[in-house]
Amino acid sequence: MSALMLQERAAEKVNTRGREFIPLAETVLNGNEKRYVLDCLDTGWISGSGKYVDDFEREFATFCGVEHAVSVSSGTAGLHVALLALGVAPGDEVIVPDLTYVASANAVTYCGARPVFADVDPTTWTLDPLDVARKISPATKAIMPVHLYGHPADIDPLLELASAHNLSVIEDAAEAHGAEYKGRRVGGLGDVGVFSFFGNKIIATGEGGMITTDDKSLADQVRLLKGQGMDTARRYWFPIVGYNYRMTNIQAAIGLAQLERINWFIEKKREVAALYDEAMRSLPILTSHEAAWAKSVYWLYSVCLTEEYDRDRIMTRLLEQGIETRPFFHPMHHLPPYYQRDGDSTLPVTTNLAARGINLPSSALLTREDITYVTSALRACLC
Ligand SMILES: Cc1ncc(COP(=O)(O)O)c(C=O)c1O
Missing domain, CATH: 3.40.640.10 (Type I PLP-dependent aspartate aminotransferase-like (Major domain))
Incomplete structure (x- = not known):
C-alpha cells in the first residue's frame, strides 16, 4: 500500500474512532x-x-x-x-x-x-x-x-x-x-x-x-x-x-x-519539544537543537537519523502505527527549476540533512502519552 493510501486510511480513522491517528500538525481554533x-x-x-x-x-x-x-x-x-x-x-x-x-x-x-x-x-x-x-x-x-x-x-x-x-x-x-x-x-x-x-x-x-x-x-x-x-x-x-x-x-x-492565544501555542510547542528531548536522549539520533542565543518555537520537532537507517522505511513503519511524519525539505539544488549538478558536493550539509531528517508530530494538542507512543515506536524502528 502506498504511503499516501496509508495516510488517507489513518486520517479516516481519526474521523470515526477518535485520536488513533497522530497528525504532524493541527489547526486549533478554540478561541474567539x-x-x-x-x-x-x-x-x-x-x-x-x-x-x-x-x-x-x-x-x-x-x-x-x-x-x-x-x-x-x-x-x-x-x-x-x-x-x-x-x-x-x-x-x-x-x-x-x-x-x-x-x-x-x-x-x-x-x-x-x-x-x-x-x-x-x-x-x-x-x-x-x-x-x-x-x-x-x-x-x-x-x-x-x-x-x-x-x-x-x-x-x-x-x-x-x-x-x-x-x-x-x-x-x-x-x-x-x-x-x-x-x-x-x-x-x-x-x-x-x-x-x-x-x-x-x-x-x-x-x-x-x-x-x-x-x-x-x-x-x-x-x-x-x-x-x-x-x-x-x-x-x-x-x-x-x-x-x-x-x-x-x-x-x-x-x-x-x-x-x-499565541503565547499558549508557543508554550505548548516548547512543552512538546521538552518531552521529546527527554524521551530521545538515549537514542542514536540528532534532534532539534536550541542554540544558546535562541528561543525556538519548535514549529516542527525534528530528528535526523544516522546513515545506517533507511529513513523512508522508518517513516512508513510509523505511518502504519498511525503516526504521521514528514521528510525534511528536498535541497533546493535537487529541484528541477534549481537543479545544480555539483550541488551535493558544494552544499554537503543540506544534502545530508535532507536525506535523513524527519519532522515528527508537533501539534500543540499532543499529550505526554502521545509523545511516549511516538518515541516508543521510533525507538522500536531503531533497535
Ligand atoms: C520557510 C517558508 N517560507 C515560505 C512559506 C510560504 O508561505 P505560504 O504557504 O503562506 O505561502 C512557507 C510555507 O509553508 C515556508 O515554510
Whole structure:
C-alpha cells in the first residue's frame, strides 16, 4: 500500500474512532475565531479591508516589536512584494538557504532575480554565515535567512556581512512566529520579515501572511504593491503595476483570535519539544537543537537519523502505527527549476540533512502519552 493510501486510511480513522491517528500538525481554533468570523458575516465585511485587518496588523506589529505590519494573502505573496520593495530586480542575486521550503526561492525567481543557494549550519539547520560569505558576488542584492522549523537563524554575522557589502536582509519567518534571537523576536531583526499563516503554522488564518518592518517607506511600498498598486491618496490611480495580494477581513478575524492565544501555542510547542528531548536522549539520533542565543518555537520537532537507517522505511513503519511524519525539505539544488549538478558536493550539509531528517508530530494538542507512543515506536524502528 502506498504511503499516501496509508495516510488517507489513518486520517479516516481519526474521523470515526477518535485520536488513533497522530497528525504532524493541527489547526486549533478554540478561541474567539468563530465569534469574530460571524461578526464579519453579520456586518458584510468579508473582503480585503475592515476592522479585523487593521487590528490584526496593529497587534502583530506589537507582538514582533516592529513599527509596521502589512497583511498579505500568503507568505509567498509577502516574500514576493517584500523583495520587490527592497528593489530586487532582473539580474540580481539573493542568497537563500539550500534547505528551505520552495517558496523562499520562488519568490526571488518571481522578481526575475536568481536565488543563490548557501549551505546551512549542521546544528541549527539555518543559513551558515561562512558559506553566505563565499556566495556573495557583485550581483548580490539581499540575503534571506530562513528560521527553519521554528529555530531562528544566526542573524548577527549575516547583518555584518550585509552591512559590509551593502545588502538587504529579508527574514523568512514563515515557520517561526515568536522565536527569539538574543531576546529579540524574529521579524524585526533584518530590514523586513515575512510570516505565513497557512493552516499548519504556529498561528493560522487558512491562507495568509504578514510583512513586518521598522521602515515606513518600505511598509508603504509593500502596501502599494499588494493593493493592485493603487495610490492611497488618489483613488483608481495606479502609478505602478501591482498585485491583488490582500488578506480578507475574515482571515484577519481568525488571525486576531489566534494571536490572542499565541503565547499558549508557543508554550505548548516548547512543552512538546521538552518531552521529546527527554524521551530521545538515549537514542542514536540528532534532534532539534536550541542554540544558546535562541528561543525556538519548535514549529516542527525534528530528528535526523544516522546513515545506517533507511529513513523512508522508518517513516512508513510509523505511518502504519498511525503516526504521521514528514521528510525534511528536498535541497533546493535537487529541484528541477534549481537543479545544480555539483550541488551535493558544494552544499554537503543540506544534502545530508535532507536525506535523513524527519519532522515528527508537533501539534500543540499532543499529550505526554502521545509523545511516549511516538518515541516508543521510533525507538522500536531503531533497535
Ligand atoms: C520557510 C517558508 N517560507 C515560505 C512559506 C510560504 O508561505 P505560504 O504557504 O503562506 O505561502 C512557507 C510555507 O509553508 C515556508 O515554510
